[in-house]
Amino acid sequence: MTNTLVVSAHPEPKSFTHAWARATVDAARGFGEVQTSDLYAMGFDPAERAELYGHEGRFDPLRVQEEAVAAGSLPADLAAEVAKIRAADLLVLHFPIWWFGAPAMLKGWIDRALVHGALHLVEERFEKGPCIGKRALICCSTGCRAAECGPDGREGDLRLQLWPLAHALRYCGFTVLAPECVHEVHGYHEAPTRDAFAARIAGVLDGQGALLDGLGDRPVWASNPAGDFDALGRLLPGAPVLSPFIRHP
Amino acid sequence: MTNTLVVSAHPEPKSFTHAWARATVDAARGFGEVQTSDLYAMGFDPAERAELYGHEGRFDPLRVQEEAVAAGSLPADLAAEVAKIRAADLLVLHFPIWWFGAPAMLKGWIDRALVHGALHLVEERFEKGPCIGKRALICCSTGCRAAECGPDGREGDLRLQLWPLAHALRYCGFTVLAPECVHEVHGYHEAPTRDAFAARIAGVLDGQGALLDGLGDRPVWASNPAGDFDALGRLLPGAPVLSPFIRHP
Numbered sequence: 001m002t003n004t005l006v007v008s009a010h011p012e013p014k015s016f017t018h019a020w021a022r023a024t025v026d027a028a029r030g031f032g033e034v035q036t037s038d039l040y041a042m043g044f045d046p047a048e049r050a051e052l053y054g055h056e057g058r059f060d061p062l063r064v065q066e067e068a069v070a071a072g073s074l075p076a077d078l079a080a081e082v083a084k085i086r087a088a089d090l091l092v093l094h095f096p097i098w099w100f101g102a103p104a105m106l107k108g109w110i111d112r113a114l115v116h117g118a119l120h121l122v123e124e125r126f127e128k129g130p131c132i133g134k135r136a137l138i139c140c141s142t143g144c145r146a147a148e149c150g151p152d153g154r155e156g157d158l159r160l161q162l163w164p165l166a167h168a169l170r171y172c173g174f175t176v177l178a179p180e181c182v183h184e185v186h187g188y189h190e191a192p193t194r195d196a197f198a199a200r201i202a203g204v205l206d207g208q209g210a211l212l213d214g215l216g217d218r219p220v221w222a223s224n225p226a227g228d229f230d231a232l233g234r235l236l237p238g239a240p241v242l243s244p245f246i247r248h249p
Numbered sequence: 250m251t252n253t254l255v256v257s258a259h260p261e262p263k264s265f266t267h268a269w270a271r272a273t274v275d276a277a278r279g280f281g282e283v284q285t286s287d288l289y290a291m292g293f294d295p296a297e298r299a300e301l302y303g304h305e306g307r308f309d310p311l312r313v314q315e316e317a318v319a320a321g322s323l324p325a326d327l328a329a330e331v332a333k334i335r336a337a338d339l340l341v342l343h344f345p346i347w348w349f350g351a352p353a354m355l356k357g358w359i360d361r362a363l364v365h366g367a368l369h370l371v372e373e374r375f376e377k378g379p380c381i382g383k384r385a386l387i388c389c390s391t392g393c394r395a396a397e398c399g400p401d402g403r404e405g406d407l408r409l410q411l412w413p414l415a416h417a418l419r420y421c422g423f424t425v426l427a428p429e430c431v432h433e434v435h436g437y438h439e440a441p442t443r444d445a446f447a448a449r450i451a452g453v454l455d456g457q458g459a460l461l462d463g464l465g466d467r468p469v470w471a472s473n474p475a476g477d478f479d480a481l482g483r484l485l486p487g488a489p490v491l492s493p494f495i496r497h498p
Contacts, residue, residue, distance in 0.1 A: 011298035012308040046295055046353040049260035059261040060435075061347075062392075098310075099359050099420075100413035101350065104295040108353030143311075148482030151496050154475065155482065156416055160409070160494050164349035167405055171348075186309075226403065233397030233404065245409050245494060247400050 004028035005088035007037045009095040009106040016185050019205060020139060021094040027209035028092075035084045039105050044077065046108020066117030074115065081113035090215070091136040091174065093165075096185070100161045110168050119172045126226040129173020136169045137215065138162055138179040146183040159221070159244055166221055176221045180211065253277035254337035256286045258344040258355040265434050268454060269388060270343040276458035277341075284333045288354050293326065295357020315366030323364065330362035339464070340385040340423065342414070345434070349410045351389075359417050368421045375475040378422020385418045386464065387411055387428040395432040408470070408493055415470055425470045429460065 006024050010017035021038070028034045037044070045052065050059035052075050053068055068074045074082070085091065095106045102110070114120065119130050140162065142149060149158040158181055159166075166176045182204055187197035224246060228239040235246060255273050259266035270287070277283045286293070294301060299308035301324050302317055317323045323331070334340065344355045351359070363369065368379050389411065391398060398407040407430055408415075415425045431453055436446035473495060477488040484495060 011296070011310070014307055040296070040298065046357070047260070047289070048347075048352070049289065058263055061260070098297075099356075099363070099417040101356065103297070104353045104357030104360050107348075107350065107356045108295070110348050111353050114348070145481055150483065150498070152484035152498050153482050153495075154473075154478040154484075156412065156492075157494065160412060163405065163409060164413070168348040224403075229403040232394055233402050234399065235401040235403075243405075245406065246402075249399070249401050 001032035002028070002089045003033045003035070003087050004031075004090045004092060005035045005037065005084050006092045006094065007039065007106070007109065008093075009039045009103050009109070011040050011105075013041070015096070016141060016182070016201060017094050017096055019201075020141075020182070020208065021092075023205045023208035024092050024094065024139065024212065027212045028090075030209065031212075032089075033087075035088065037081065037084065037109070039109055042077075044105065044109060046105050046111070048108070048111050052112075061111075062116040065115045066121075069115060069117035074118070078113055078115055081109070082115055082118045085113070085119060085131070085134075089134055091134065091169070092139060093136070094139045095141075097140050097142045097161055097181075100156055102165050106165075110165065114168060114172055124173075125171050126173065128226075129171065131169075131173035134174050135177055135215065136166075136174040137177045137218075138165065139181075140179060141182045141185040143186050143188070144183060145189065146181075149181070149183065157244070163245060167223070170223060176223075177215065178219045178221050250281035251277070251338045252282045252284070252336050253280075253339045253341060254284045254286065254333050255341045255343065256288065256355070256358065257342075258288045258352050258358070260289050260354075262290070264345070265390060265431070265450060266343050266345055268450075269390075269431070269457065270341075272454045272457035273341050273343065273388065273461065276461045277339075279458065280461075281338075282336075284337065286330060286333065286358070288358055291326075293354065293358060295354050295360070297357070297360050301361075310360075311365040314364045315370075318364060318366035323367070327362055327364055330358070331364055331367045334362070334368060334380070334383075338383055340383065340418070341388060342385070343388045344390075346389050346391045346410055346430075349405055351414050355414075359414065363417060363421055373422075374420050375422065377475075378420065380418075380422035383423050384426055384464065385415075385423040386426045386467075387414065388430075389428065390431045390434040392435050392437070393432060394438065395430075398430070398432065406493070412494060416472075419472060425472075426464065427468045427470050 008021040025034050048061050053064050055064050144155055148155040151157045169176050223243040257270040274283050297310050302313050304313050393404055397404040400406045418425050472492040
């Protein structure tokens with residue numbers, strides 16, 4: 001049995017993002033418990049700041065987060081997100097790519113819900129992170145063509161656009177799977193043939209069950225493990241280059 | 250005379266981020282008009298959504314932004330940001346790096362203030378963008394060592410972390426300069442010698458005038474121009490690789 005947490009971030013309930021997230025929820029119910037965090041529907045506050053903690057004095061987010069965990073005084077919305085993440089075996093993130101990355105709403109969830117002192121500590125990160133053994137799958141969409149998000153694409157490689165998010169999850173210990181992306185989500189390039197567009201989108205939704213069923217065979221998004229770096233955080237000479245965006249000097 | 254827009258995003262007014270932003274404001278007054286957008290102090294809302302436009306019906310952000318521009322009904326906060334950007338010759342962004350990128354507050358400013366129909370259009374982007382001739386400088390900070398943000402660093406190359414933000418600015422037509430980053434901003438590694446840390450930070454603040462004076466000689470963050478790509482957005486065979494994260498297939 002797999003406990004799945006589905007986090008979604010799109011301001012339009014009728015968007016493709018939410019239709020796809022619902023397909024994930026429906027499919028995940030077939031193999032265990034499902035939790036959801038529909039960030040816009042929850043009114044999640046993405047802007048980390050002192051007043052959310054009732055904190056007075058200088059606000060150092062990492063310190064205040066850690067102190068709140070130790071004192072058991074984490075804001076209720078963050079405590080709930082931490083509990084969901086701890087209970088989950090699989091995290092599935094659904095969002096549109098805006099400006100070559102996650103929308104601010106989802107970035108705010110990363111900034112706030114990946115609480116320091118709960119889901120990462122200086123001595124517990126990457127392969128020692130609290131989320132070791134959990135898997136994460138990014139399901140995103142773009143309005144552009146797939147070619148524009150290729151390694152030679154004008155918009156930048158999809159993995160370049162998703163890299164900060166993936167690395168944040170890895171930092172907490174998640175195993176990040178190869179992302180799933182639906183391009184041309186507005187169907188502009190298929191405009192003369194709306195039926196073809198509708199059929200393509202329906203195929204994505206109908207196929208989500210099979211996609212989740214196949215996660216065991218899905219490649220992991222390669223990156224160098226912490227052991228490949230020296231005490232200053234530099235790739236050791238002779239270590240293989242596993243991450244697509246790292247290189248020996 | 251240069252018109253400078255200083256955008257800052259940190260929840261703590263006494264933070265290094267704000268001290269550095271104030272140093273930029275003070276220095277920029279020496280060569281022209283200065284505008285500021287202190288996003289937390291303004292209570293800027295980073296979560297793009299329908300209610301901010303009084304929009305009913307399906308919410309497609311790009312379409313609603315464009316329609317609001319055409320109708321002259323852009324929300325007042327966005328209209329103000331667009332006017333500031335249009336008036337500016339130089340944009341300076343001040344923020345801490347959180348989770349390998351900009352805080353949600355600044356990402357929300359990108360999501361919302363770079364308004365479709367005003368600061369970019371499908372036919373007016375990159376070298377044809379409305380912000381052609383304007384320069385942008387990113388001034389950010391990290392808590393880690395510089396080595397950890399090098400090309401072989403565990404945290405990921407600084408340009409990798411800043412890439413989505415830089416590319417968003419380029420998309421609108423900005424010339425993006427090489428970023429300025431202050432690492433180890435908490436001084437943990439210098440803890441036994443607090444004076445050394447204080448002197449280092451004071452040096453950054455005192456040096457901001459010289460840094461701005463020298464922008465004319467500052468390298469541009471290289472990236473391939475739109476003309477290097479084919480109609481599908483793929484790098485043309487034989488085109489040079491200028492962006493650090495693009496490669497021929």
